[in-house]
Amino acid sequence: MPPGKPVDPSYLRLPSDLALLQDRLASRMWNGDLPVGEDSETAMATATKRRKTRATADLRLARAVSGPPGKDGLWQHIRQKLVLGDIRHEAVDAEIESFRHNPAHLDALARRGEPFLHYLASEIERKGLPMDVLVVPMVESAFDPLAVSPRDAAGLWQIVRSTGEEHGLTVDENYDGRYDIPASTSAALSYLKHLGTVFNGDWLLALAAYNAGEGAVQRAVAASLKAGRDGSFWTLDLPAETRAYVPRILALSSIIAHPEGYGLKLRKIQNKPYLTRVEVDSKVRVAEVVAGSGLPEQEFFKMNPALKPGVQPPKRRYDVLLPVESAAALASCLDGTKPVTFRKNGGRRGATLSALSRHSGHG
Known part of the structure; x- marks a missing residue:
């Protein structure tokens, strides 16, 4: 981008x-x-x-009737x-x-x-x-x-550094917000909204x-x-x-x-949250977050590629993305962490663990 x-x-x-x-x-x-x-x-x-030559002349939309x-x-x-x-x-x-x-x-x-x-x-x-x-x-x-x-x-979202910084991303030697899924998503959507305007x-x-x-x-x-x-x-x-x-x-x-x-079939994906954001205090080390989440280290960093083992996180509150169950486990055992959900009107609030469980279909 x-x-x-x-x-x-x-x-x-x-x-x-x-x-x-x-x-x-x-x-x-x-x-x-x-x-x-x-x-x-x-x-x-x-x-x-090459793709154009392969395209059939009669390829037209055959509308499928949506199910319930x-x-x-x-x-x-x-x-x-x-x-x-x-x-x-x-x-x-x-x-x-x-x-x-x-x-x-x-x-x-x-x-x-x-x-x-x-x-x-x-x-x-x-x-x-x-x-x-x-x-x-x-x-x-x-x-x-x-x-x-x-x-x-x-x-x-394939963001270049200048655009990322223009839309609120931090990029330095210890942390690159372009790899931070919540942060980069926010930046990309901000830029796309700007382009739509x-x-x-x-x-x-x-x-x-x-x-x-x-x-x-x-x-x-x-x-x-x-x-x-x-x-x-x-x-x-x-x-x-x-x-x-x-x-x-x-x-x-x-x-x-x-x-x-x-004539295609999409992979079935349930319509319920799999991941949720967790706010983490700047004083909490990444290693503590990994341990508290209960996830294997490789899986944690796959969801949070902007963070690196042994490297200090940004000197401010930061977000991690975790499966709903892991977010609840983390918040229950580690001070300075708080799951985040959003109201329908866009307002942000910290979720209680019981509300988080009801929202995700667990518990």
């Missing part, structure tokens, strides 16, 4: 009605050839063209809050066809993301963002909290900006308008990586919305 750039109001002459935008985009085609830049972008362009609430667990809750799942385009069809040919990849994404999905969906909902944003870490890092790109974007609710442009940079998309929109086009995503001259990135997000959103319509 590249750093943001100052906003020029002249670039904001964009459609704001999402329903109208979807209708308009449904029949749009790419304008011109994919640009070729660095080697990675050349490879991306080649792969995209709760039938499909967390996915059912997620799909009810998607807003981009019905956008149609040949590039989106090509990406869907790629997943249809490789359903094991879709299953691997869901399996790797399973511990985080409920937490991420709850945070996205709390921030008032489209649930399609949940697909961003699928595409950015394949839900690998330790992922690092050649451009030094890091963590689940900058681009007047056009989430295709906002998602493109998350990948290519705010300024790059603003300049591409200006060039499109100057050339007499409408400034929509499909008319922009952007890097090949970005031109593949947005259709991939739209494809996954569509698959989550209508899996049976594409």
